[in-house]
Structures are given as C-alpha cells and as structure tokens.
Amino acid sequence: QSALTQPASVSGSPGQSITISCTGTSSDVGGYNYVSWYQQHPGKAPKLMIYEVSNRPSGVPDRFSGSKSGNTASLTISGLQAEDEAEYYCSSYTTYSTWVFGGGTRLTVL
Amino acid sequence: QVQLVESGGGVVQPGRSLRLSCAASGFTFRSYGMHWVRQAPGKGLEWVAIISKDESDKHYADSVKGRFTISRDNSKNTLYLQMNSLRVEDTAVYYCAKDRSNSWTLEYWGQGTLVTVSS
Numbered sequence: 021q022s023a024l025t026q027p028a029s030v031s032g033s034p035g036q037s038i039t040i041s042c043t044g045t046s047s048d049v050g051g052y053n054y055v056s057w058y059q060q061h062p063g064k065a066p067k068l069m070i071y072e073v074s075n076r077p078s079g080v081p082d083r084f085s086g087s088k089s090g091n092t093a094s095l096t097i098s099g100l101q102a103e104d105e106a107e108y109y110c111s112s113y114t115t116y117s118t119w120v121f122g123g124g125t126r127l128t129v130l
Numbered sequence: 131q132v133q134l135v136e137s138g139g140g141v142v143q144p145g146r147s148l149r150l151s152c153a154a155s156g157f158t159f160r161s162y163g164m165h166w167v168r169q170a171p172g173k174g175l176e177w178v179a180i181i182s183k184d185e186s187d188k189h190y191a192d193s194v195k196g197r198f199t200i201s202r203d204n205s206k207n208t209l210y211l212q213m214n215s216l217r218v219e220d221t222a223v224y225y226c227a228k229d230r231s232n233s234w235t236l237e238y239w240g241q242g243t244l245v246t247v248s249s
Binding site: 123 | 165167174175176177180189190191192225230233234235236237238239240241242
C-alpha cells in the first residue's frame, strides 16, 4: 500500500488561505469518504482536525475545512494564524481494511 | 476526558522482542476499535495495526505482518502490541489511537513511546 501524495511544504501569510492536497487511488481516497486530516506540532502527538472528508471535531476552528474530488482530497485553512504552523497529514481507509497516511506537509506561516 | 498512555518502549537489539502497552481511560474502552501507528525519527506517520472492540477482527500493515501482534484486555482497559523479530527499520515512536465509532477515523492519540532497535 503506497502512501498518499501530499506536497512537502506550503506557506502563507497571516490572514491568507492555503490548501493542501492529498492524492490517492480508487482503493483509498477515491473509494471511501473516510478521509481524515491531522495536525502535528513538533514533539507532539497528532491531533484530528477533519474526519469523513469534511467534518470538524468539536473544538476545531471553522477556519479548517475539507473536501474531496475523485482520488484527491484537500484541506483548506483560511485566515491563517501563527499557531497553524505545523505538519499536516491526510489519511484514508483502504479497500484492504487498512489505513494509509500521506507523507506529510509542512505548513509555514510567514 | 480521553486519555491514552503508552509504555514499554526502549532500546532492543535486532531480532529480539518487545511488548508495548497502552492504558486507556475516559471512555468505554470495550466499545471501540483501537490502532497502533508509528513514526520513525524525522519521518511521517505509518499505520501499523487495528483491533476491533471485541478482538474478533485484526488487520496489519504489510511491513509488520507476521512479526507484530495486536491484542487487548478489555477488563484492564489496555491495548498491546507484541513486536517480534525486530528490525532496525522498526525504530520509531509508537502511538496508540482510539477509533471513532462507525467512522474509520483515528480520533484520539496517546503521546507515544519510543522504540529503538540497535545493536
């Protein structure tokens, strides 16, 4: 099972919007609405930010949103804030009853 | 609140075994599937294994299949990962995570325990 494809890095200025893509196959991202996104600050555990493509857990700001088209899912962060600077990972359930993560995207807030 | 605390990590020689534990609290442990995920130093996340709430269903990543065994003790609210025939490439922080019911989502994560495989 190959990792999902994410850009290695993205950046934006405070107040701007950025989008991180996550490309898989019809066996994972394209085949199920079980795509989730995680935020990880250095030395910390991952934190769930989006589940089932576009749902936000309680406590996650509505600046975070998710979507999917075909085999590609996307995470959009609007109104960037300094605390959003972190590593972001996408994940998907797969047809093999396993899970697969993306390689991670480093978000830099300029 | 949900709390997951991993333990059992350490330094081990290649070919040896190690058992990790994950103590759960703040939710009804027996009602949820549980995962193990690992992260090699400076690398991304890699899913390792999942166990269903009643232990009837288990699945593994190809990289650990046949060497690692996931299990749980619902009477002790504890998840385990038995790791045999360890390799240098198994060096990582190992996280346990609670599955979100009917959602195939890793909802809450522990802080992780570091396993170092080295001679």
